[in-house]
Every structure is written in C-alpha cells, then in structure tokens.
Amino acid sequence: MYVVADGAVAPKNNFVLPFLLDGLELHGRLVRLGSAVDEIILAHDYPAPVAHLLAEALTLTAMLGSIFKYKGVLNLQIKGDGPVGLLVCDATDGGQLRGYAKFDRTCLPTFCNKKSNAAQLLGVGYLAFTVESGPEKERYQGIVELGGRTLEQCAHHYFRQSVQFEAVLKIGVSCDRDKTWRTGGIMLQCLPRKESMAPNGKIDEAWKQHRDLVQKIKPITLYQSCISPFSVLFELFNGDNIRVYEAKNLCAKCSCSKERVELVLAALPNEEIESLKVNGNIVVTCEFCNLQTIFRESDLTELRDTGRLE
Ligand SMILES: [Zn+2]
Structure with missing residues (x-):
C-alpha cells in the first residue's frame, strides 16, 4: 500500500518525487523529465549518443539536487579525454535545470549508437559535484575518478567514494521518432541509522533486496508519462508501506542574461x-x-x- 503525505498528487512530467519505505527507513526519489530535458537538448545540434548522455546527466543532477539541502546551484561536471570532453549540468534549489555537452564530432566512435556507453564517450577523467550557495559560500561536495561503463555506474562509484550512504539508482532515456526526449530515474538510499530503529541484520537484508529491485526495473517504466509515478512505486515495492511526499516541479531555465x-x-x-x-x-x-x-x-x-x- 502507499500513503500520500500532505495531500501530494501524482505529477505527470518534469518532477522529482520523494518517497520513503516506511519501517525500512529507505529513502528514495523518482524523477521524470519531459519538456524540460527536451528543451535543453534541442537547443543544440547534438549527435544522438551525446544527447543521450546529457539526458542521463540531467536526470542524475535533478535527483541529486533533491537530496542535498542547499540554497543556490548544484553543479555536476564531468570531464574526460574521450570524444565528449565536458558535460555540465546545473540544478537550482527552485528546480531550474540547464546543461550542455562539449564534444568533438570527428572523434565520436562510429560504433556508438544512441544507447550511450559513458566509458567510450567520456574516456578517462573525473566527475565532480559542487554546491554553489553564493560568491562567498561555495561548498565543495566531492570529486571522483570516472569509474564504470555507464553513468549510473559512475554515480555508484561516486556514492561509494564520496558520500556517507549507500545508494542505488537507475536511469531510463528515450528519444521518439519525432526526436522528443524523455527521461526517468529512480534512486534509493540506505542512510546510516540508529541501532534503535531496527536490527541491523534485518535492515541489511531489506536493503539488498530493494537494491536488487531497483537494479532490475525496466527503463521504460521510468519515463513513460502515461503511468502514474505512484503506480510505478506500488508495482516495484508492492510488499512495502510506501509514503510519498509532495513532488517538486522541474523546468528548463538558464540563468544567463x-x-x-x-x-x-x-x-x-x-x-x-x-x-x-x-x-x-x-x-x-x-x-x-x-x-x-x-x-x-x-x-x-x-x-x-x-x-x-x-
Ligand atoms: Zn543561457
């Protein structure tokens, strides 16, 4: 069953929806980007593999932007020596997203199709998250070497190295025949807990089970706007008590002027x-x-x- 907290309604697109698996203390986020990701990608003439990678990076940034508590801008920067030399994405505390990729068209591997392989496109480099809360308040969050074949694996590598919790995430990206981009993502966190909350063994087992569930979810389930996000969670965690909170709206907006x-x-x-x-x-x-x-x-x-x- 699921419980809707504070009268939250099921959003359709361009949102991040926080949820909690009650009793297990596993916190999560469900993200879906429609027009927001489409607008950002279509501002440039990206080859499909680059657009796919940028769409994934924007989804990841939107998810992380809802986890860190900050006033200002959360910035994701990925630099590598591959054909895509730079990926930059921003998410403000107000849900405004922007991003771009710098790439060398002549070096794009011909074997790449639109299903991106981050390792091929980015090469050797690093991934950094920075929270900028104002000119005098810049706060460094973390930097790790790129590790993994996909951006999801790079993010898992980041969680293991730089933050104090275990997390699993899955991202799905689609581009229709009419070149409309859609993305979806889910993330589940296992926060450090107090002994009194539940026996450690029980939590560890529950974490492993739920981590596997997230890893096995079909990407199409994540970005299809015809499926209610509440239904996605219910189908995935149907044996659990799911508490969903108010969704935050996301949009494409650049701060340039x-x-x-x-x-x-x-x-x-x-x-x-x-x-x-x-x-x-x-x-x-x-x-x-x-x-x-x-x-x-x-x-x-x-x-x-x-x-x-x-
Ligand atoms: Zn701009």
Whole structure:
C-alpha cells in the first residue's frame, strides 16, 4: 500500500518525487523529465549518443539536487579525454535545470549508437559535484575518478567514494521518432541509522533486496508519462508501506542574461573588447541555452557613456 503525505498528487512530467519505505527507513526519489530535458537538448545540434548522455546527466543532477539541502546551484561536471570532453549540468534549489555537452564530432566512435556507453564517450577523467550557495559560500561536495561503463555506474562509484550512504539508482532515456526526449530515474538510499530503529541484520537484508529491485526495473517504466509515478512505486515495492511526499516541479531555465554578459565585458581591458568584435559587433553565445547576445557599437557606446564599461 502507499500513503500520500500532505495531500501530494501524482505529477505527470518534469518532477522529482520523494518517497520513503516506511519501517525500512529507505529513502528514495523518482524523477521524470519531459519538456524540460527536451528543451535543453534541442537547443543544440547534438549527435544522438551525446544527447543521450546529457539526458542521463540531467536526470542524475535533478535527483541529486533533491537530496542535498542547499540554497543556490548544484553543479555536476564531468570531464574526460574521450570524444565528449565536458558535460555540465546545473540544478537550482527552485528546480531550474540547464546543461550542455562539449564534444568533438570527428572523434565520436562510429560504433556508438544512441544507447550511450559513458566509458567510450567520456574516456578517462573525473566527475565532480559542487554546491554553489553564493560568491562567498561555495561548498565543495566531492570529486571522483570516472569509474564504470555507464553513468549510473559512475554515480555508484561516486556514492561509494564520496558520500556517507549507500545508494542505488537507475536511469531510463528515450528519444521518439519525432526526436522528443524523455527521461526517468529512480534512486534509493540506505542512510546510516540508529541501532534503535531496527536490527541491523534485518535492515541489511531489506536493503539488498530493494537494491536488487531497483537494479532490475525496466527503463521504460521510468519515463513513460502515461503511468502514474505512484503506480510505478506500488508495482516495484508492492510488499512495502510506501509514503510519498509532495513532488517538486522541474523546468528548463538558464540563468544567463544581458546584464551578466555586461559584467563579464566590464572586467575586460578595452583592447580585449576590441579584439572580440566581428564586423563591429560582439556576439556572446551562452554555452548552456545557446542564446546569442549581440552588442553593437551603439550598445558599447551607451555602456561607456553610463560608466558600465571602461
Ligand atoms: Zn543561457
């Protein structure tokens, strides 16, 4: 059976849904991304294997963004020496997601299909999570070497090395014939517990059983928006008491703005600003959302006249 806490309703898409397996003290998250992941991926012309990997990384970031308590931005960065040299994803405490991948098209392995193999695409490198809570409050979370064939395995490696709990996660990604991207993910955590909560042996056994259940879930179950997330949990943990909490909405939103670009320009010496001009204009493209901000000569003159530029 499941219990809905605080009048939570079953969301359809672009959400992270926290849940608890009552009595076992196993905490979990269910994530589903529809238009949010689609919008982020379609802002760039990614080859399918790169888009697939970025979709997985965004889902992972959304899941972790709901676990850490923070005000600001949780950032996932993966750097490697493979064809995909860099993956960057952000999740704000308000549920705003953004992300991009840098890749070398000529080096993409021809044997890669859309089902990504993270090890082939990323090569040797590292995975880092950082929580940025403001200019003076940056808090480092953890960094590990990339380990594993898939991004899920890399994340498990991260949990083992950097955080104080055991966790299992599964991510599913789909791209329809009409190039619509959908993702889903589930994560289950076994937090360190007090002796008084339950005998350790019982919990260990329960953890192993439930970890196996999560590992065996079919990816399609995770991203199909026609299936209620409550039903997904019920089918998966049908012998348990499941408590679901209020879902948090997620959306695609980039924090770039013309004002932020102005601040970057203001920090540059005049000669460098001149060197950025092409046909008299400076065009700045956001790596995340691909939005172009154009500064014409008249804009630069106005910035100088108002003291915002040297
Ligand atoms: Zn942007």
